[in-house]
Amino acid sequence: MKQPGRAERLEEASPVALRTVRADARRNLDALLEAAKAVFGTSGVDAPVREIAARAGVGIATVYRHFPQRSDLVAAVFRREVDACAAAAPTLGRAHQPVEALARWLRRYTSFIATKRGLAAALHSGDPAFDALPAYFRQNLEPALQSLLDAAVRAGQIRDDVEAYELLRAVGNLTLATGDDGVLQGRRMVDLLIDGLRFGARAPAASLPSKRRRPQR
Amino acid sequence: MKQPGRAERLEEASPVALRTVRADARRNLDALLEAAKAVFGTSGVDAPVREIAARAGVGIATVYRHFPQRSDLVAAVFRREVDACAAAAPTLGRAHQPVEALARWLRRYTSFIATKRGLAAALHSGDPAFDALPAYFRQNLEPALQSLLDAAVRAGQIRDDVEAYELLRAVGNLTLATGDDGVLQGRRMVDLLIDGLRFGARAPAASLPSKRRRPQR
């Protein structure tokens, strides 16, 4: 099962000349990912495959040629967005002051999470296509955030006792837990969190324990 | 919408004579709930309606007459099991020593949770039929467990700084988080938790903080 397909061989060997992959195939794959991202954002990850195919201007079979199962498409879109979000970190880091870059990236991350309604449930559905996703998420986003955090700490603009992963989880929960309505409310909470990071900057503060207080409720 | 149905009126007025509800209807409803419970337990809450109807020896339309939507059936089975689980508490409390009753009830509760794979996802699906379920869960199970806890504390058999709701959540997470395989492993962890309750009995213990340590990871 799963014949290798002689195209992929060349693709890995010579990253520049990726011939033997037909132009229309590549074009359709891009359109598909783009359409899926848009549709998932508006209708959730449970949107029908037909709707995505229609939006991409493509037949249904084309979807299934690139992604043997529906869940593979979901996973591919997810990975692509993780990549884009991670890639935004160094760009922002170069363009802004450390703490500003951090704030902007967290907002970027927030809007990424906001489009993922319904995916949290899918992740626990047991579909093997999603097995590798949590690890992919962490492996890419944690270093991206970590670098921004480090820079801000070095600049003395934020406290130094918060780790990237816990911040990722906290912000993620903050924007998901607000339900369907409070996208703005979630963003406000994230801003509050960022101010919290600023508060302890360059001040080990005897009154502040090294761990955040347990969130109430 | 949701016409009252003249049958229910009498049902409330005279608890004994519940005429005007045809005998076969009541019989089928019971069979349906029973079958759904069994099927949900083996095939998960996503099992087809047809399978449940077949198991109950009933037509599909009969299912939809009693439960206008599939999710209503799921909710009804859930409520029924919550009721049964809550009702087990006083029974066990009368039949055993306090800490033994507590342990038995928690295991009972564990096996209830174990059949709920896939329901956690359904709860967050946004279906209005599930809106009231979390509150129903807590309102019934928390007092049931609380009474067992209180009895065990009064008997000096367990520590007194654990609240019913946090224990409900902890045991719930413990048995759900173990994934598909570790039903037994989950049960072992719950037993461990019960031993933890015993440990601090009648001993305020200066070395033990009043709150459990944060779970690692």
Next chain:
DNA sequence: AGTGATACGGAACGACGTTCCGTTTGTCAA
């Protein structure tokens, strides 16, 4: 320009949730 592999579109399939409707069955009055 010709040719063979590659990718395409859309009809078709099976399974699902849900609805419809002709038929059966329980209940109550006579």
Next chain:
DNA sequence: TTGACAAACGGAACGTCGTTCCGTATCACT
């Protein structure tokens, strides 16, 4: 008991979904 009517029934039928199949069109290379 029997008759009649509302209540409840069963299963075919509908629309939608994920997925597969297959005849056709398109790209890449000579």
